Amino acid sequence: MPTNQIHVVVLGGGYAGVMAANRLETRDDVAVTLVNPRPHFVERIRLHQMVVDGDPATQTFTTVLNPGVHVVVDSAEHIDAAARRVRLASGSALDYDYLVYAVGSTSATPAGVPGAAEFAYPISEWEQARRLRTRLADLPLQASVVVVGAGLTGIEAAAEFAEAGRAVTLVSRIIGPSLSKPARRSVTKRLRKLGVTLIEQSSVAAVGPGHVVLDDGRTLASEATVWTAGFAVPALAAASGLTTDGIGRLVTDETLTSVDDERIVAAGDASAPSGQPYRMSCQAGLPLGAQAAATVLARIAGDVPADATVPMTGQCISLGRRAGTVQLQRPDDTPVNVYLGGRTGAFVKEQVCRYTVKWLAGEAAKPGSYKTLKGPARTTEPADVAAAP
Template sequence: MTARQFRVLVIGGGYAGVMAANRLTSRDDLTVTLVNPRPHFVERIRLHQLVAGSDDAAVDYRDVLNDRVHLLVDSVERIDAAARRIVTSSGATLDYDYLVYAAGSTGAVPASVPGAAEFGYSLSEWEPATRLTARLNDLALPAPVVVVGGGLTGIETAAELAEAGRTVTLVSTVVGPSLSRPGRRSVTSRLRRLGVSLLDGEGATVTAVGPDHVALADGRLIASAVTVWAAGFGVPGLAAASGLTTDGTGRVVTDETYTSVDDDRIVAAGDSAAPSRRPYRMSCQASLPMGVLAADTVLARIAGEAPVTISVPMTAQCISLGRRAGTLQVQRADDTPIALYVGGRAGALIKEQVCRWTVKWMAGEAAEPGSYRSRKGPVRGAVPADEAIGVR
């Protein structure tokens, strides 16, 4: 008699999705299909290098996916949880026994800021980043570039472009809000040495974006041949549109085993998951182990075992400041910063090693499923009973 084959679908081929798909191949009685809109893996932590011309930010899936994972290049339009089926943009339907939701995150260019969607360029995903790259390639080096957003993406983009010879202004109410005071000083000092003009404070709130300028709340108009919008991330609307319980941002609400509060056949990981309604910081640091732990939950259920509850420790923020400097901000396990950082050339070397190791960890799990091990993070509470039904 032929043994039953369990069908597992993974939505999203980013850091969490790749790790989950690879981990799932540790069982021979699973067929694993990864659905992703692109035929290659995108190193999102290198997209700022793509736009500056120092890296292509792409990895062949053959280098990071186990041979048993079937890659379907398509987008998911709808999840029918009751029927355990997905519908893709090409019109295909795929049935599943278990679903891993790892749809990742997207750039959030607000419609509330006039002109931002029309004239602003995002670099949070492959397609907008390549459009930004093409625009910069057509632009003379002295032409002014404005980067909106003082988070890690905005900081890294401003530094990379300035080091490449661009005239860059970074606009944000706070530069490096997730950093400690010493870490922030390290970052802003390096940005200024690269020639980046820093505009911060409440008056630096962007109120409008035009074809050749950015307007600020204090009335200033900043010349801008290209405006890069790096102020915040969102998530795809697929989960909410499919009727799954999501948080206010659209992340799938799960328990601490990453199981959807609606359906124990659906697990979520990475940027689009909200365990106990307290999502981790959007990062590959969280997404890699989350993908593994989500897969472990599926494997446990197939084996008839209770899934384990393990949280993810957040140890640091790694920031590149061009190719020759960086800042490693040390964090507590709960992701709050402490007054300790590594800067300069050492910071750059650490950041580059982190980027390389993310690919190595994925490739290692592909070559030997089950080999990746994650340290245990701080204890986190369960989803409160009165929050079991969330925002949809």
């Protein structure tokens, strides 16, 4: 790399990281290195479909990433903010002038649930989805499948498996807690039509190799227990001594700059602006990635970075391949009593999946072309954060 270039390292090749890396290519004097544990981009919003039909749910980086971005297939193990250096799992290290922290999220480890770590199948990462696909391929269609958690991921997984002919039970305290009551009724009706057994007001207290135990003592047969109850983030920021929120997201100001170091900027699921993160989603990840890059570019230019905002317009849920629900939202991410359902909902959800890749590819081809909409003003009262030792 020429010595006169500014080196920006982007940690994470998901929705936020790829968008940030592409946007940074608007300056010729910036060299961008993207660090990602896989040699491809994962369409995370298609992983439940991958489990059923074997679609890889991936795109090559040549499809979504500007050719000027250098990709390093590795994982970050430690950030030395004082030295501006990232140590990688391979033993090598990368020096940086600016760092974009976009490491994403993963399944939450079900602490306190005996057997969950050994016998449950999370589905939030590509490798996890492949493992579950292999498991289901070994089981007859009539084998019992229990999906734990009925957030958007759990709903989509249960519907996809049931539409494929699987015997599915969905266990949760509430179906679709982020949805309005009308949308929740619609989702519940569709799940029942697909043959999903719904067990509400319950949680799983233990997981065995062929069963789950509910909190009321009931035992359900389960040849494959799919765990979708909650998300976590990598421990990298906390382990590196940076200030994080209660689950380990990097705490930033409203420009997405770390409260500890103005050379570190965060975006996506692992960021918490003012300790108040946006909902984990590609809907937030794409604009946050673009705005994180804009903050870095502003600092390079000697300008004052703008506050980042994200208008959260809706939640899109696939309910198998022939139906879906699109929950409309206020800009502050609270639901309204309006939704699109049925085949219309399925069509909109599929278009969202396709356009997510198109937007990334468009930004790769022409950095700066992706347009971000301004979201609502945010209240920034102090939130609970933790400074890692």
